[in-house]
Amino acid sequence: MSFLIALDDGHGMNTKGKQSPYILSMNRRIKENEFNRRVVDELNVLLKKCGFQTLLVASTDHDTPLSTRTNRANRAGADAYVSIHYNAYDGTFKGPNPGGIELYVYPGHLNKEAGRLARSIGAALKQGTKQNYRGIKEADFFVLRETSMPAVLTECGFMDHPDEALLMLNPAFHKETAIEHAKGICEYFNMNYKEGKSKEASFKGRRIESIHEGNLRFYAAPSWKDEDVAGYVQKGIGFPSIIDRLSVNGSDQYKVKNSKGSVFYITAHEKYVTVK
Ligand SMILES: [Zn+2]
Structure with missing residues (x-):
């Protein structure tokens, strides 16, 4: 419990x-x-x-x-x-x-x-x-x-x-x-406080999935602009591998790879995505 x-x-x-x-x-x-x-x-x-x-x-x-x-x-x-x-x-x-x-x-x-x-x-x-x-x-x-x-x-x-x-x-x-x-x-x-793993160590190479109800945008470039939107993922869908995490105009994005090796960018906000 x-x-x-x-x-x-x-x-x-x-x-x-x-x-x-x-x-x-x-x-x-x-x-x-x-x-x-x-x-x-x-x-x-x-x-x-x-x-x-x-x-x-x-x-x-x-x-x-x-x-x-x-x-x-x-x-x-x-x-x-x-x-x-x-x-x-x-x-x-x-x-x-x-x-x-x-x-x-x-x-x-x-x-x-x-x-x-x-x-x-x-x-x-x-x-x-x-x-x-x-x-x-x-x-x-x-x-x-x-x-x-x-x-x-x-x-x-x-x-x-x-x-x-x-x-x-x-x-x-x-x-x-x-x-x-x-x-x-x-x-x-009476629980052990666990230091969160550093971001560096914890996300690279891991799968990322949308937890957002509806369409979640991903981008062809590190950007939040409409014209850079490369597509959408639905809840439970994501990318098999995270390459990096970067700050884009003050909010973080993950740089990710799909199964074919193409590179995209997606929000890193834990309200929208989860790292598996
Ligand atoms: Zn107050």
Whole structure:
């Protein structure tokens, strides 16, 4: 039997107010969900590698209602609920700018299972990037109250702290935060944390298949352009051999070979394809 972990990415992409102050050097604000969602995506992959099952309770860009999130986890009988967030103090870079990590459990649960899970995750989050550790707190948050399994909400930094705001878009910080959550969850469930094989070693020469309902484009060149589309694959169909993985305008593609040796390019996003 494997444990089921419900993963909650906090908010929708356009949830009002959930964003950093205006960042001059970037000419924009950073939305909280830009961070939360990336960490949840990476954590999802890591937990599966460690032998967990996962449930993404809010997998779209929409602002999934909190009750929908908790209902999904309760209905599925999840063994733990982890909600990943980024904190805010006063919504401005002016005045005091506290920073750091804090974790929340429902009031009265510090010495129960949720508290134990929070301590495991908190101990792992303390590693890596140097941040102030603000500890484990109690709060009557909806997702902590309405879930029927141990539930922890993590605040991985402050959106209105100048340095921590920039960490929200830092891929190395996403990865680190995801690994730390995975290690903490493994520790709590007494599972071995398995370091994912490096991308380099793990995909070359392996088969890739579409897991997308409908037509998935593949390309004659490393490109996302309509005019480079070479054809489509259906769910369950793919290419026998991956040659390489490359970044194309910021999103990864696999360079693949078909059975006749012709070379094509296809998205590497795990939402659309799986490596066998
Ligand atoms: Zn939040």
